Amino acid sequence: MVNEMFDSRKNTDGCGTDAAAYLYGELGPAEQKNFEEHLANCDSCTEDLAAFSMIRLSIGELRQESVPKTAVEEPGLLDRLRDLFAGFPLGVRAVSGALAAAILIFAAFFAYSLIAYKSSDSQVAGGPSGTDIETRSNPGSDPIPAKDLETPEKQVPGTTDDLVENEDGVAPQAGPGTEEYASKPSRRIPDQRARKPRAVPVNQLAENNEPPRLSEAATEDTDDDSLRLTDLFAETGKDD
Amino acid sequence: MLSELTDEQLVKLAVDRDPDAFGEIVIRWERKIYALCYGILKRDDEAKDASQDTFIAAFRNLERFRGEAKVSSWLHRIAVNQCLTRKRKDKVRSENFVDESDPLEEKIFVAPGHESPSRQTERKERLRAVRLAVNALPPDLKEIVMMKEFHEMTFQEISDEMELPLSTVKSRLYTALKQLRMKLQNVPVDVV
Numbered sequence: 030m031v032n033e034m035f036d037s038r039k040n041t042d043g044c045g046t047d048a049a050a051y052l053y054g055e056l057g058p059a060e061q062k063n064f065e066e067h068l069a070n071c072d073s074c075t076e077d078l079a080a081f082s083m084i085r086l087s088i089g090e091l092r093q094e095s096v097p098k099t100a101v102e103e104p105g106l107l108d109r110l111r112d113l114f115a116g117f118p119l120g121v122r123a124v125s126g127a128l129a130a131a132i133l134i135f136a137a138f139f140a141y142s143l144i145a146y147k148s149s150d151s152q153v154a155g156g157p158s159g160t161d162i163e164t165r166s167n168p169g170s171d172p173i174p175a176k177d178l179e180t181p182e183k184q185v186p187g188t189t190d191d192l193v194e195n196e197d198g199v200a201p202q203a204g205p206g207t208e209e210y211a212s213k214p215s216r217r218i219p220d221q222r223a224r225k226p227r228a229v230p231v232n233q234l235a236e237n238n239e240p241p242r243l244s245e246a247a248t249e250d251t252d253d254d255s256l257r258l259t260d261l262f263a264e265t266g267k268d269d
Numbered sequence: 270m271l272s273e274l275t276d277e278q279l280v281k282l283a284v285d286r287d288p289d290a291f292g293e294i295v296i297r298w299e300r301k302i303y304a305l306c307y308g309i310l311k312r313d314d315e316a317k318d319a320s321q322d323t324f325i326a327a328f329r330n331l332e333r334f335r336g337e338a339k340v341s342s343w344l345h346r347i348a349v350n351q352c353l354t355r356k357r358k359d360k361v362r363s364e365n366f367v368d369e370s371d372p373l374e375e376k377i378f379v380a381p382g383h384e385s386p387s388r389q390t391e392r393k394e395r396l397r398a399v400r401l402a403v404n405a406l407p408p409d410l411k412e413i414v415m416m417k418e419f420h421e422m423t424f425q426e427i428s429d430e431m432e433l434p435l436s437t438v439k440s441r442l443y444t445a446l447k448q449l450r451m452k453l454q455n456v457p458v459d460v461v
Contacts, residue, residue: 045443045447046436046439046440046442046443048443049439049442049443049446050424050439052308053417053442054311055423065309065353065356068309068349068353069349069350069353072342072345075305075342075345075346075349076342076345077447077450078305078308078309079301079302079304079305079308079345079348080446080450081308081446081450082304082305082307082308083300083301083304083305083460084399084446084449084450084453084460085304085308085418086300086303086304086307087395087396087399087460088399088403088414088418089418090392090396091396091399091400092418092419094396
């Protein structure tokens, strides 16, 4: 179906596909040489190449803006602590390490004592035995009234259900576990390339062929332009 | 003032020794010429040098510009020639294993190291326009663009992955780029 759709708009520009392949450095040496000779005399191909290069440059900027949002440039808490301590002299680091270890041991001992005290206290007061724990839903406290068990909890905005609903806005991909994924033979794709966007549902993708108007964009999208890779999919509905 | 003039008017002013007129041409075209050079040379430093050389050559040959072609076509032609000459030189250099550094040339069109607020705004608008244009592509074309640009897959890898002929993959990408070009030609900021 897609192939049929595509055949009808197949380009007839001849050297056009070569321009695209040249741009991505994917022509063979002989083809590349031929294309460069052609390029030196073809204004149309030069214009194409210049325009495509500009588009690539902008897409590259878009891609770069997506990088800071990932964890790559954000150091974790441990990294930051490590960096902090790395600046201290060795003696200070040794003392603070010993101090931290002592605090941890004390905290562990305190927690253990608290648990031991509570369990002995509940046994003295006729607390639940092992079999009681299995049958009661809320050990160590008053039984839950029957009405509370029957009525579902009131939904509060921002609970897990809302998050799931929000995540539906992001186009699901064919990941491990899906039928499509399982049915395809595994192929060797280097690292990040395996995260391909091939299973994006068609109904979530924009069909708008109108040229984008910046005034619309300014009103629709007020946050910054930085973009994660999946945002290009996720924002289709919003932008149109 | 100068920004309201056409390229051809600016060239005339530059020929008449208006020092700012050619600067305006450079501001207008440096990004596009750099992109073209990068598209051919695939190296940032080489592309920067080639785009500078393009403007130097254009400046030196201003009086030869007869106005028969558009200034953009004229600059593109100079840029392509600069790049192809560089490539040929590089090839000869690598074949001869001789480390010849380029003679020190005057670099007069250095892009500013920081972006002015207006440039930043323009950049944001440009990126937003590109994002919208990519989103508006038909799904099969958008998929190819994403695989190529964001996942950096080769045509062969895309072809294998999508079980499509290699020629179809190339052709779809070309169509996608053409469509992006058309969409982006109508936005107020310079994208293509």
